[in-house]
Amino acid sequence: MNPLALAPLEDVQSQCDDRGIEIDEVGICDLRMPVQVLARSGSSQSTVATVEMAVALPHDVKGTHMSRFVEVFHTSTSTLSPQTVGKLAEQIRARLDSARAVIRIDFPYFIAREAPVTGLAAPVEYRGHLEAAVGATTEVRVGVRTPVTSLCPCSKEISDYGAHNQRGYVEIDVTCVPGSFVYLEDLIDVAEQSASAPIYSLLKRPDERHVTMQAYENPAFVEDIARDAALLLKADDRVGAFTVRVTNLESIHSHSAVATIRSRRA
Amino acid sequence: MNPLALAPLEDVQSQCDDRGIEIDEVGICDLRMPVQVLARSGSSQSTVATVEMAVALPHDVKGTHMSRFVEVFHTSTSTLSPQTVGKLAEQIRARLDSARAVIRIDFPYFIAREAPVTGLAAPVEYRGHLEAAVGATTEVRVGVRTPVTSLCPCSKEISDYGAHNQRGYVEIDVTCVPGSFVYLEDLIDVAEQSASAPIYSLLKRPDERHVTMQAYENPAFVEDIARDAALLLKADDRVGAFTVRVTNLESIHSHSAVATIRSRRA
């Protein structure tokens, strides 16, 4: 079929709409794409992203043009980073001819971690998040979910021996102060420093002994982990508003313990 | 083991904390419990809920008492409804001795739907949501995710025959005007009226013919569904702020189309 031979196809989306209702965000979600993400070190890594992109739609236009989101994202040559995600949102805003645009990108992100005694290294998975909203202003958000070990201070205190411990997740989401950029690695550092012990992919027996005892020496409730992370974030001039959410997959329950601190920095 | 024979166990949670950071929300999530939910008709149905409950924690207290959330929820005899969820949040606030409390409850919810021609009935699943936050004021939110059929107006217009259509989801979340209550059924009605056609669990051939043609006669973009739903919600005096999010599982793509309208009623 030759598209040039076709009569022009009606552009239904560009028709008028008389319902008088502006749409805050319209676009696509759950788009899966291979991407490159910039590391704090300056190198980049290949990973797979889940992407949501949207624009505002004026009250008098029937629809947006969905295929353009995919075109902009796919043809962008940028390595994703806190520096480039705002530019990508601006490209979307311009291509879709809208007053505002937003992009949200989630992806697994790997950092090689050395076991604390043997020094053997293997990648640990974190869940990264980059988001930008452009309109009258540009806002860039960086987030990451870090797996950690937590050990219950109450269980340790009241028991003659042992203490329940578990895998937990520290989710940190920050709005960058304009002109400043925070890296995933910065937030992962905050999370791991705040927990009872970091998580590793590869631990030999001397390492397992080390992290078992490290966790026992550093008991922390979800409240403690959230507060310690909040203190570190408040001390970072690059960080504007932030949210810390800590979730422990309690080993003695099927439900989780959770603590959330939100800061709207003046 | 006789608990009375034990030395009193240290209450680690009640210890002082000198980090000076209030916690916005601390509690439990992913608690699974059988519950009763009140229908608009006045009857109630048994279902299974996923529950999050949390309170604010002052800056100078180390931790909250997690087991009390489960106690309050489990011993509450209330059938869940927009009317009772605020009282449940207040019980949590009082039992945990906090300035603020929040409860969020998600559950599958079933309504018997009659096929449009044969009249045969079978339950359709919706995802219900009840939420209450109590503190200086009480806010009650009601939400539901409704599966619908959508048929693409552009595909219909530009093609000689056929039109791509797909399963979509209309998610509506409303804040009730104080003293008023919105039922899940009210929001499901809004969603189904706004889509190309409703979803059914049981359709015989005459019914399938009916809904196939109904969808073809009512093409709707995600933008159209969101706007029609917003118009209906704006006309309802019981509805304060609301969010409508429509997602189509595009049959010609692996990603989805999505439109969101947020209203903060004055």
Place this chain on the structure above:
Amino acid sequence: MNPLALAPLEDVQSQCDDRGIEIDEVGICDLRMPVQVLARSGSSQSTVATVEMAVALPHDVKGTHMSRFVEVFHTSTSTLSPQTVGKLAEQIRARLDSARAVIRIDFPYFIAREAPVTGLAAPVEYRGHLEAAVGATTEVRVGVRTPVTSLCPCSKEISDYGAHNQRGYVEIDVTCVPGSFVYLEDLIDVAEQSASAPIYSLLKRPDERHVTMQAYENPAFVEDIARDAALLLKADDRVGAFTVRVTNLESIHSHSAVATIRSRRA
């Protein structure tokens, strides 16, 4: 629209197929329905099921009639149990006029558990599974996923204090010996007896002390839990073939440890 006024609608499914390929299973999956499940005690509980139903389709028939699965399931008045699931599969086989039929039903299942010291009770969630295949013979399978606590024997042995522990899941799936029936509660008992400690929904401090020390006194690898469960299952005359799969959400890793034992009883 009056279905009687319609010309008879073509039955496309009943047309001949000349590709010569029998279909092992054709039907529906992810059907969500409210159900009643029979407990070992003789009482029943309301829950929500995810259902798959399918039949064999001869090589010369184009399609099956999907709506009939929903009709049979919805109009069945049976409380689900190992005794009734085989009859339900037989109803499907007869209604779909097939040589073989299978039904698989998954559902959350709750049992009130008393805390070990204070005796306070609250429901714990298990994931139940009932399956039946009917054809030349009838096979009934019963399964359940039980959350447990496990404590690592290696970590305990090599560390001066503490031991990593975590939430784990014991999945047991058994084929009932013809004429015999195994209850979910039987399999949950096996799982909880094999782990370091059971999971509870509600634990006060004396209870938390108890389960912390109980787990420390009963360290178990996934291998240990799987073997102890297998020994108990082998000793049960009602149990034919079985599979035990134990998964630990390692607190020191982001991956899980897993052990599987399959028995095909002679």
Place this chain on the structure above:
Amino acid sequence: MNPLALAPLEDVQSQCDDRGIEIDEVGICDLRMPVQVLARSGSSQSTVATVEMAVALPHDVKGTHMSRFVEVFHTSTSTLSPQTVGKLAEQIRARLDSARAVIRIDFPYFIAREAPVTGLAAPVEYRGHLEAAVGATTEVRVGVRTPVTSLCPCSKEISDYGAHNQRGYVEIDVTCVPGSFVYLEDLIDVAEQSASAPIYSLLKRPDERHVTMQAYENPAFVEDIARDAALLLKADDRVGAFTVRVTNLESIHSHSAVATIRSRRA
């Protein structure tokens, strides 16, 4: 801490076990790792894998050594492919000193697809699967889940206009005939040829017109898609046993239609 200064740490896993029960598979699952996968074209792509690795454990040994799985996988320099996955399983078997080993690897896999009229290209996501079991013999399995469009033949036949259609998934899993290798691309070709139309990430209006009409011209039940795929697989000498499972996310229901064909080639 200096590991050399430690007394030798007890190897608890190597202790004897007197329960007399062999474990079919013990190892780790849900390990997430960045990997390279070989394409049929000879190039390779970066993606992120979820990995399960396990070995058989004799009846008289207490436990396996979990960290060795991660070591073998992480230090392997192989690009993953049907040719290399068997060698990887053999490396695991040797390193864990076991009679049998199995590895299962799942990953998103992308292929650039050109829109049928405009020729614009963008990646489409497939879910790939590589598996190998080594023991007395070596078995290699290759699988992929392909998203497709399906249009209901019954709905088209009985309606005056339109036809319900939806996103579907074709899951093909094949055992390679020893010495032969099947690529993901081979199985994706089979799936896309069997459906009503392929799925694309990027379609402009002339393309959308094309695929809308293509699907309408090629109605297919799940039974049809499964049979057409089975015919193609039976004609491929490299394919031994195979399973085809086709699932349609019905646009008029919340449940799915599903057909499964299993072939155990003599």
